Amino acid sequence: MLFQTMGLTKRFGGLTAVSDLSFGIEEGQIVSVIGPNGAGKSTVFNLVTGVHRPTAGRIELMGRPITGLKPYQVARQGVARTFQSTTVFGQDTVFENLVIGHRLRTGSGLFSALLVSGRERGDRKKSMAKAEELLSFLDLEHYRDEAAGNIPQEAQKRLSIGIALATEPKLLLLDEPTGGVNLEEDDSLIRIIQKIKASGVTICLIEHKMKMVMGISDRVVVLSYGSKIAEGDPQSVSRDKNVIEAYLGPGYAAKD
Ligand SMILES: Nc1ncnc2c1ncn2[C@@H]1O[C@H](COP(=O)(O)OP(=O)(O)O)[C@@H](O)[C@H]1O
Numbered sequence: 001m002l003f004q005t006m007g008l009t010k011r012f013g014g015l016t017a018v019s020d021l022s023f024g025i026e027e028g029q030i031v032s033v034i035g036p037n038g039a040g041k042s043t044v045f046n047l048v049t050g051v052h053r054p055t056a057g058r059i060e061l062m063g064r065p066i067t068g069l070k071p072y073q074v075a076r077q078g079v080a081r082t083f084q085s086t087t088v089f090g091q092d093t094v095f096e097n098l099v100i101g102h103r104l105r106t107g108s109g110l111f112s113a114l115l116v117s118g119r120e121r122g123d124r125k126k127s128m129a130k131a132e133e134l135l136s137f138l139d140l141e142h143y144r145d146e147a148a149g150n151i152p153q154e155a156q157k158r159l160s161i162g163i164a165l166a167t168e169p170k171l172l173l174l175d176e177p178t179g180g181v182n183l184e185e186d187d188s189l190i191r192i193i194q195k196i197k198a199s200g201v202t203i204c205l206i207e208h209k210m211k212m213v214m215g216i217s218d219r220v221v222v223l224s225y226g227s228k229i230a231e232g233d234p235q236s237v238s239r240d241k242n243v244i245e246a247y248l249g250p251g252y253a254a255k256d
Pocket residue numbers: 012015017035036037038039040041042043044
C-alpha cells in the first residue's frame with residue numbers, strides 16, 4: 001500500500017465526523033471516497049493533510065507514519081490536495097500560480113513561497129520550468145498570462161489541480177474536482193485525472209458524480225455518518241444494498 005489509514009477517528013465535540021476508518025490505496029491507483037453530504041469525506045482529507053489532528057488512529061505513507069504532522073510537513077512527505085471550493089490566487093497569472101505552487105513545497109508556507117532572495121533564484125528557475133511543464137500538461141497555455149480569477153471555472157479547476165501537482169506529490173487528494181462545473185466540461189477533468197494517474201501519481205478522489213466515479217476508480221470507499229459502509233470495485237459497490245440505501249437511492253441499480 002502506498003497509503004493507508006488505520007482506525008482513523010475524528011470527533012468535533014459530541015459529533016463523530018470520522019469513525020474508526022481503515023482503508024488503503026495501492027501505488028498508482030485511483031480510490032474514490034463517496035457518501036452523502038456530511039459523511040466525513042472532507043474531514044478525512046483534513047486529517048491526512050494535517051489540518052486537523054485525529055482523535056485516534058494512524059495514517060501511513062509508504063509505510064511511514066504521517067499522523068499528526070503539520071500541513072507543510074505532510075506536503076514535504078509527498079501529499080498534495082485540492083479543496084472543495086476552487087482556490088487559486090485570483091490576482092496572479094495562471095503561470096505565476098503554478099510557480100507559487102512549486103515554491104510551496106520547499107517553504108513552510110505561502111510567506112516563504114513568495115520570498116525570493118538572491119540565494120533562492122536557482123529554485124525559482126526550477127519552479128518556472130515546472131510551471132511551463134504543467135501549463136502544457138493541463139492544456140492551460142492559452143491562459144498563461146491571464147489573471148487566474150478571470151479564466152473559466154473549469155480551467156480554474158484544472159489550475160488548482162496544477163498547483164497541487166507542482167509540488168510533485170506521490171499522493172494527490174482531489175476534493176470534488178468537478179464541483180460547480182457542467183457535465184460537458186467534466187470530460188476534460190476526467191481526461192486530466194487519467195493523465196495524472198498515467199504519470200504515476202496515486203490519487204484519492206472525493207466525488208459526487210457517479211459517472212465519473214464509476215469510470216475512473218480502481219476502488220471505491222463509501223462513507224456514511226463517518227463510518228465505512230462498503231468498499232470494493234466500482235461495480236460491486238454500486239450494487240451494494242447498504243450503499244443504495246444510504247447514498248445512491250433505489251433508482252440507481254435499475255438505471256444501470
Ligand atoms: N471544523 C469542524 N468543526 C466542527 N464540525 C465539523 C468541522 N468540519 C466538519 N465538521 C462536521 O463533520 C461532519 C463531516 O463533514 P465533512 O467532512 O465536511 O463532510 P463531507 O465532506 O462528507 O460532506 C459534518 O457534520 C460537519 O458539519
